Structure formats: structure tokens, C-alpha cells
Amino acid sequence: MADHSMTTPPKEHAQQTKERIKGVFSSQVLTKIGTGTTMRKSIQKSYFFAQELDDGNIEVQPLNINYVPSGPKQVLSKDEFLDKFSPEPEFYTVTVMPKMRELEKTIARGDRHRKRGETFSAEMEYGNAVRVDEENVRANFGLGLTYLERGATDKAQDIFERLVKLEAAYESEHKHLFNEFGINLRKSKMIDQALDYYARALELSENDENLYYNIARVQFDRKDFPKTVEMLTKALEINPEMPEANKFIDFLKSKGLAQS
Incomplete structure (x- = not known):
């Protein structure tokens, strides 16, 4: 075994983290x-x-x-x-990196317009982004939400069909977007689409109490109260302390729609 006693001064500590x-x-x-x-x-x-x-x-x-x-x-x-x-370092720095940055800026402009309620400007920016990258998750969500917010359900349907096929849409980094999109589908009375959308999300993230809760809201709108209770029960199995699900169950019991 090598001798670990120090007979010479220690060398300067090398940097441990190398560039990825x-x-x-x-x-x-x-x-x-x-x-x-x-x-x-x-x-x-x-x-x-x-x-x-x-x-x-x-x-x-x-x-x-x-x-x-x-x-x-x-x-x-x-x-x-x-x-x-x-x-291909030169190709990256000269061509690809500027294109990626410009795409990010375009989507960010769309986000700002949408938050301000400037739906036509938002649609233009998101549309430009989708033309550059038709599978860009943020741009598609933004465009779909913009259509839903201004009641353009036919156009929203096209975006919905595209998003359902994109696995990347359901990754954790996009969670707030897919939740918002599903909620807006339901509020826009696109009930069947909302159910299909949440079913797709469940395939990729089955231990998410928020998904079950959102499905319960859709089933309630469909007046399928047994299914509503079933989805809320699943949400509470994952997170027994979920306040929204507990309040929803209590509401259903008060109306005689769930067993006490």
C-alpha cells in the first residue's frame, strides 16, 4: 500500500469541475x-x-x-x-447559437404579449417561432393558449393535436404550461380534448396528484360524478393533504354526489 504521509508540500488544488x-x-x-x-x-x-x-x-x-x-x-x-x-465549434458559434438565441427571444416576446392580453401580437411571435421549429414546445403551448384565450377553437384544435403527439410537452420543465393548457381546454368547453390531453399526460407522469385533480374537474363538467370521485380519490392517495381535492370531495358529499 502506498504511503500517504506528506513528505512534500501539497500541490495547488486542481479545479474539480471540468467544462461540460x-x-x-x-x-x-x-x-x-x-x-x-x-x-x-x-x-x-x-x-x-x-x-x-x-x-x-x-x-x-x-x-x-x-x-x-x-x-x-x-x-x-x-x-x-x-x-x-x-x-463543429465554428458552425455552432457562427450559425446555430445565434439562431437558437433569436428563437428564444421570439418566444419570450410572444409570452410578454400574451401576459398583457395582446393576443394578435402574441400569435404573430409564436407563429414565427413555430415556423422556425414546428416542434418547439413553448411556442406551441403559447400559440395554443393564445387561440383559446381569444376563442379560436378550430386553430386551438390543430395545436392540441400537435401537442398530444409531442412527448417533450409533458416533461417536468413544461409542467406549468401543460397544466395551464389543459385548464384552458376545459374552460373553453373542449371537454373531450381536455380528457385526451390529460390521459396522454398520465401515460408519462402517472404519480401526479394535480393531473388526477384536473381530470376530476373535467369529469365534473361532464356530470360523470362517480368518475369525478374516483379521480379525486386517486389524487388523495398520492397526496392525502391536497387541499383542493379535499375541498372538492367535501363539496360532492354536501350535494349527495359522493358517499360520506
């Missing part, structure tokens, strides 16, 4: 075109935005034709990532 991987990387795939004597090989280069996660794995997302990250994300081990991808 973040930027644009390319991946090359060899494809074969044609058959027999006409067959030729072609190298196809694709670009991805990559960032290192807390656990050391790397999350990669393809760039779309507008040079912003869009579409499904994939998580790779660092070894696999470094084996398959090559850094």
Missing part, C-alpha cells in the same frame, strides 16, 4: 446508392446539438433545416458519443 460538453456535433453515415456496377458510396453528414447531462451521459438532438435543435432527443453514453460524433 455542449455544442454542435456532426455524424457521418456511409450510404450505398444503386446496385451492382452502378452502385456508389456516399457519405451523409448530419448535424446535432449535444449537451452533457448531470449523470455524464450526452443528450443529442438533430438540427432542422433552420439550424435549430428540433425533434426527438437521444441519450448516449459519453464513450459512444465521442466515438460517433465530431465537434
Whole structure:
């Protein structure tokens, strides 16, 4: 065993935190075109935005034709990532980073307009964002909420159908948005859509008392009182202290709609 007694002065303490991987990387795939004597090989280069996660794995997302990250994300081990991808630092700093920042600014302007009740200006900004990245979660939620707030239910239906298919819409970072969207669907009398939407959310987050509570509100609007009680019971199984669910149950009991 090595001797750990110090016979020389300690060296300066090295910085423990090294910079995480973040930027644009390319991946090359060899494809074969044609058959027999006409067959030729072609190298196809694709670009991805990559960032290192807390656990050391790397999350990669393809760039779309507008040079912003869009579409499904994939998580790779660092070894696999470094084996398959090559850094493109100049492309990231000169092209992709400015595009990403501009997209964020556009969405932020849309958010500000929507909070002020300036729905047409909000719609324009969110629409510009969606044209750059049609799968951007914040832009789609913002656009959908703007349509609901001004009663444009046909347009809201299109956004609803897009959001239901986007798994990223139900990630924890977007939780306040998907809750707000579901509540607005219900308030806009889009009851069936609200139920479909919450059912999709439950597939991805089944231990969320707020989801069960929100479904209970929808079932109450449908006058399906047994289902309302069932959803509230599930919410209280997860969080027995949830005040809204307890008040709702007490209200139903006072009206004879739930067993005392």
C-alpha cells in the first residue's frame, strides 16, 4: 500500500469541475446508392446539438433545416458519443447559437404579449417561432393558449393535436404550461380534448396528484360524478393533504354526489 504521509508540500488544488460538453456535433453515415456496377458510396453528414447531462451521459438532438435543435432527443453514453460524433465549434458559434438565441427571444416576446392580453401580437411571435421549429414546445403551448384565450377553437384544435403527439410537452420543465393548457381546454368547453390531453399526460407522469385533480374537474363538467370521485380519490392517495381535492370531495358529499 502506498504511503500517504506528506513528505512534500501539497500541490495547488486542481479545479474539480471540468467544462461540460455542449455544442454542435456532426455524424457521418456511409450510404450505398444503386446496385451492382452502378452502385456508389456516399457519405451523409448530419448535424446535432449535444449537451452533457448531470449523470455524464450526452443528450443529442438533430438540427432542422433552420439550424435549430428540433425533434426527438437521444441519450448516449459519453464513450459512444465521442466515438460517433465530431465537434463543429465554428458552425455552432457562427450559425446555430445565434439562431437558437433569436428563437428564444421570439418566444419570450410572444409570452410578454400574451401576459398583457395582446393576443394578435402574441400569435404573430409564436407563429414565427413555430415556423422556425414546428416542434418547439413553448411556442406551441403559447400559440395554443393564445387561440383559446381569444376563442379560436378550430386553430386551438390543430395545436392540441400537435401537442398530444409531442412527448417533450409533458416533461417536468413544461409542467406549468401543460397544466395551464389543459385548464384552458376545459374552460373553453373542449371537454373531450381536455380528457385526451390529460390521459396522454398520465401515460408519462402517472404519480401526479394535480393531473388526477384536473381530470376530476373535467369529469365534473361532464356530470360523470362517480368518475369525478374516483379521480379525486386517486389524487388523495398520492397526496392525502391536497387541499383542493379535499375541498372538492367535501363539496360532492354536501350535494349527495359522493358517499360520506
